[in-house]
Amino acid sequence: MSEIQTVSALDAHLGYWLRMVSNAVSQSFARALDGEGVTVAEWVLLRTLHDAAETSPSRVAATLGMTKGAITKLADRLIDKGLIRRKADPADGRAQLLALTPRARKLVPKLAALADANDGTFFSGLKPAERAELERLLMKIIADRGITEIPAS
Template sequence: MPAQSSFLPLLRELVRTYQAFERHSAAHVLSLGLTPAQFDVIATLGNTAGMNPKQLGLKTLITKGTLTGVVDRLLAKGLVRRLPDPSDGRGQIVRLTPAGQRLFEQVFPAHGAHLHRVFERLSAQDAAQAERSLRILRTAFEQAAAEESTP
């Protein structure tokens, strides 16, 4: 097990990498006329029959309060609609409108291509190594969470 302070450089690099990714990604999403949260919702709902707000929140990792505002703004733009949830009389399903689906079909591939230009700078070996390292780190966090939630 590494010394307690030896994880700090790794933590710092993880945060800096995430921040660099977010800056790069957000700048492109904004150029498409969407906020990052709006893009996240559209990308998550694209090619689906829609989902309830709880499912949408789990898949996008957007908090409930923020998600409501994002969906409201997309509703005002005519990109999503709220429908009654057939499996829950009090619930709703959020679904892309035809205009929202068309937007998804434009922006999702464009953003994927934008990100791909960065990832293609990595050699196949470096990309595989980064993926393995991130998987190991994610697994460590998931195991810790499982252990902490077990009584």
Template sequence: MTLVSDLTDHTGFWMRMVSNAVSQEFARKVAAEGVTVAEWSFMRALYDQDPMPPSVLADRMGLTKGAVSKLADRLLTKGLIERTENPRDKRAHRLSLTGDGRVKVPALAALADENDATYFGVLSKSEHDTLNRILRALAERRGLKTTPVD
């Protein structure tokens, strides 16, 4: 008889359980503000930046140009970003937040902060710092650069 490990024997099981809970609650909070988590991530990536070409945004977020294009189209429809011509190359364009988008980003960031505080506030500061350090080390050592948007 082959010994079969239990689900709870796997670190990935515990990571997924916590990740799902944190992510699903945050998704509900941002949905109430009229955006998805992916759209929030996209808007946050534009927030501190000058207008940029979609290809640069795709590189920074670790997404495909197609994924950035789809997100941009949704946010354009919602009036949260704008597309402008590049003055040096009329065939190219750049993306930036609209005034409404600039107002929405800090409100969404506050929801993200609140969500983190709710879920991770049960940990001591030392535990939370250790968790962050371990997760960042795993991401760096595995070369993970894609912004999580799902």
């Protein structure tokens, strides 16, 4: 006699629902950024550099939880697009610094507005208290699991 094993349904998992919402939010934002010629990963680097005058690729990598190689690839793409510049660190001629170009300084607020609008599209149906509770619960999960890597893709 064989035992019938119960298998939970896909939608019985909170992760399923989180992924459904996350995918929709991320894909919508990616499409909006694509209209500006920027990827989500490039946006994350641009937004990070926006808060710093100049910073090293290794510091950016540590901040974003990415490898220095990944930052270098992103930086190369953004240099090709004329959005960031790389220069020698005057304090250490072997090291390099990354900074936004003037064109990127004008672009980042526009991209941030796209991020804000995307959030509004997906979360405006929540009452302020519901949104605050959702954020609190997500931050609790992040803290409890020790999640530190910034989503960049």
